[in-house]
Amino acid sequence: MRMRLVWTAGLVACSGLSGSVLANGWNMPVGVTDVSREIHSLHMTIFWICVVIGVVVFGAMFYSLFRYRRSRGAKAANFHEHTTVEVIWTLIPILILVAMAIPATATLKTMYDTSEADLDVMVTGQQWRWRYDYLGEDVAFTSNLATARSQVSGESAKQENYLLEVDEPLVLPVDRKVRLLMTSDDVIHSWWVPDLAVKQDAVPGFVNENWVRINEPGIYRGQCAELCGRDHAFMPVVVKAVEPERFDAWLAERKEAAAQEAMGVDREWELDELMERGEQVYGTICASCHQPDGSGSPPAFPALAGNQAILDDPDYHIDTVVNGVSGSAMPAFRSTLNPVELAAVITYERNAWGNETGEAIQPAEIAELLDEQ
Amino acid sequence: MWRVIKSVLAAFFGVQKESRRHEDFSRGRASHFIIAGILMGGVLVLLIALVASLAAR
Numbered sequence: 001m002r003m004r005l006v007w008t009a010g011l012v013a014c015s016g017l018s019g020s021v022l023a024n025g026w027n028m029p030v031g032v033t034d035v036s037r038e039i040h041s042l043h044m045t046i047f048w049i050c051v052v053i054g055v056v057v058f059g060a061m062f063y064s065l066f067r068y069r070r071s072r073g074a075k076a077a078n079f080h081e082h083t084t085v086e087v088i089w090t091l092i093p094i095l096i097l098v099a100m101a102i103p104a105t106a107t108l109k110t111m112y113d114t115s116e117a118d119l120d121v122m123v124t125g126q127q128w129r130w131r132y133d134y135l136g137e138d139v140a141f142t143s144n145l146a147t148a149r150s151q152v153s154g155e156s157a158k159q160e161n162y163l164l165e166v167d168e169p170l171v172l173p174v175d176r177k178v179r180l181l182m183t184s185d186d187v188i189h190s191w192w193v194p195d196l197a198v199k200q201d202a203v204p205g206f207v208n209e210n211w212v213r214i215n216e217p218g219i220y221r222g223q224c225a226e227l228c229g230r231d232h233a234f235m236p237v238v239v240k241a242v243e244p245e246r247f248d249a250w251l252a253e254r255k256e257a258a259a260q261e262a263m264g265v266d267r268e269w270e271l272d273e274l275m276e277r278g279e280q281v282y283g284t285i286c287a288s289c290h291q292p293d294g295s296g297s298p299p300a301f302p303a304l305a306g307n308q309a310i311l312d313d314p315d316y317h318i319d320t321v322v323n324g325v326s327g328s329a330m331p332a333f334r335s336t337l338n339p340v341e342l343a344a345v346i347t348y349e350r351n352a353w354g355n356e357t358g359e360a361i362q363p364a365e366i367a368e369l370l371d372e373q
Numbered sequence: 374m375w376r377v378i379k380s381v382l383a384a385f386f387g388v389q390k391e392s393r394r395h396e397d398f399s400r401g402r403a404s405h406f407i408i409a410g411i412l413m414g415g416v417l418v419l420l421i422a423l424v425a426s427l428a429a430r
Contacts, residue, residue, distance in 0.1 A: 086388040105428075 032216045036197030038107045114209045117179035125189025125202035128231035132170050139254040144284040145234045164221040169238035173247035174214045182208040193222030214241040265339050265367045271360040278348025281341045294353040305353035339367040377409045
């Protein structure tokens with residue numbers, strides 16, 4: 001009677017504990033795709049198999065230790081080997097492993113089947129942001145951290161989506177198969193969104209494939225999961241899943257905007273226009289190293305305010321931003337920014353924080369340079 | 374020959390009778406077991422490759 005009470009109490013404690021662990025978000029999420037649900041149910045099945053094995057094995061062990069202790073006069077058996085028992089304890093794990101491997105392999109096969117996708121998106125990791133190209137649609141943009149630096153330094157309160165918010169999320173349609181082609185421009189990154197059950201390395205020089213078919217509209221957040229340098233924690237992933245009709249409308253809008261931007265390259269820009277645009281670009285791209293006030297963090301990140309080397313030589317300034325400086329922390333921005341953004345940010349750097357060259361670098365000039373190289 | 378094959382299979386499985394082990398060590402030649410082990414290792418690899426290619430169809 002007392003024994004049964006102890007067992008019941010133990011079971012209640014165990015199930016209560018596991019319940020609270022699952023409820024507190026310590027477990028992996030169920031997610032919003034069929035694959036993520038399959039992975040979650042596999043995870044739970046295998047978890048409970050492990051629990052049962054653990055209870056049986058340790059239960060038998062503790063029971064034997066307790067029941068056959070020396071103080072109660074137990075005598076140790078003395079035999080060398082027992083082939084039948086050995087065969088049984090080899091066969092049982094084999095059967096359990098095969099039983100787990102069959103559904104796991106079936107899920108893996110589904111996960112790797114990237115054929116017949118409705119939409120291809122190229123995901124490119126860059127230090128430290130993600131770039132998304134909707135292949136064949138002429139729509140591409142970079143997705144930068146939107147959390148204010150003042151929250152990082154503790155000067156202002158941290159908001160709910162601290163370090164998990166971006167200026168432009170990856171917009172994807174629900175109920176369509178989207179193929180994700182992952183690569184990197186610099187070092188190895190990893191694109192990880194738990195709710196989509198995707199964690200895929202983005203390796204320079206390789207294209208890894210993955211796919212998602214999202215079932216529910218919503219916003220799903222993730223992070224870079226491969227240590228990629230100083231701002232590894234500052235390149236989150238945000239996926240915004242919308243209804244297919246809304247996605248089509250959004251894509252058409254983005255195409256239109258891209259066409260407008262392409263036209264903007266040819267016209268003459270005013271200094272004020274470029275300054276306004278440049279300040280925006282500087283804030284998302286440059287400020288994390290060169291600081292919002294252009295003071296930099298020498299010696300790794302030189303100051304731009306009052307930097308005579310760039311102010312005296314516009315060509316050197318342009319080349320530095322477009323092509324980067326090899327062997328230093330300065331990356332090339334030719335594939336990250338378009339000619340308008342490049343011209344705007346260079347103009348901004350030449351006319352902000354007391355830099356007063358009065359020069360407006362025209363997008364057309366940059367576009368010509370990019371064509372030549 | 375058959376005895377060597379059975380012993381190598383037992384080694385793959387990981388369980389062997391003590392009496393057979395004694396017999397192998399007193400009567401068998403090491404080179405026979407080594408050659409049989411390498412050949413059967415190759416057969417195992419081919420079998421797994423066959424099963425995998427059938428499953429992937």
